Amino acid sequence: MASQLVVRACPPFRVPGQDSTEAAAGLERSARRLLDGAELERARAMVQPARSDFLAGRIVQRLFAAELLGVRAKDLAASYTCPQCGSGAVISHGTPGYTREGGAPAPLLLSLSRAAGWTLLAAVVQPAPKQRLGVDAEDPQLMEFDGFDAVALTPAERQAVAPLTGGALLRERARLWARKEALLKMTGEGLRRAPETLDVLDRHGVRDLAPSESGLPGHLAAAVAFG
Template sequence: MRLVELAAVDQSLHSLLDPAERARADAFASATARREFVAGRVAQRLMAAELLGRRPEALQAQYWCPDCGVAPVPSHGRPGYLADGEPVALAMSLSRSGGWVLLAMTPSAGVRLGIDLQRTADVAFAGFDDVALSRAEKVLLAGVPPQERTSWRASVWARKEALAKVSGRGLRTEPADIEAFPAPESGVGVWDVRASQLPLPGGFAAAVAVSAGGVAGAVPDTATG
């Protein structure tokens, strides 16, 4: 895993991105959203190139959605790259929140990966529980001390987002239908990212999910940048 401050990414490196990625960036109405999108995609490309031992500009973005299929435009779906016209053997996931991007990658064959970085303050609104929590999760929440509930909600939401990314469908699945603590037979494992693994900024939670065939240790060593 790698945590990168978006403001620290050199915007001139946008030239490394594919035309489809740059077109997606240009579609943002907000200059801030545009800069953060570019920074996130540049950080992802640099990390992938480092792990693959290739030049960043030699990689071609490719996104896969279980409903739409393969597309070069990174509007949604699981991210990936082509090199010399062939898909690279690298599972990856990206999450941007509060000025940071959290990246996870693994070369494990056949593994699907999802990661999410969640700002705790973003879940502190009335009605969150009804929109986001399953019946079982509401029961668990009742046992959490009141002063810890906002942090717990953020962790649960990060888990749900990570699991949704493993599926490739994202939050087109109703959040309350995604169990943040899936049964072992579900074929997907999900873990909270701990401070001992990666020092997160204050007020954030993070989680990583891995499909069947992967294990927590399949995620590369952590780093910040």
């Protein structure tokens, strides 16, 4: 059976009108119950609101993985992989993964992205050997700064966006950037590869995610790379 991609969007954990201190405290309690030492240590080095956003993302990712695997969230142990730092329980960045009780790797590909408070998750259960996955979400409002095209887009991409202005330009920048980020997450290169050298206008293995598939609000851009 072919490996199936599952995508899920989780809304911002902060509820309008709710006291931010109360919300953060509740999140911290959930994190201490569900997350591992390396994840908690990384969170402690952050300031708000980045800390709460990080914890919320890690919690929903773990719950998502547990649901897909049919296990309890607390029975999973985080095991991230970084090309420079290695992999295992002491790594809290890079490509996400989990081990189950006994230390066996969970048969699951995972990727996570955050934009405008939303968390976008993608997973493949029982992936084929050497399959890889990357997902990304972007807020077009963050694409409005001088020099973006020069540092982020290839010559062909710059030519494609040249006729656009205003909101249409920002949306297309966000779409292309989401495709680049998703692909670089899939390959594990991240931004160690210069994005202006990576053309994604018609790139095999990466595609846009429509709001109906991603679950994100329509103003956000999203893409997935899988192969």
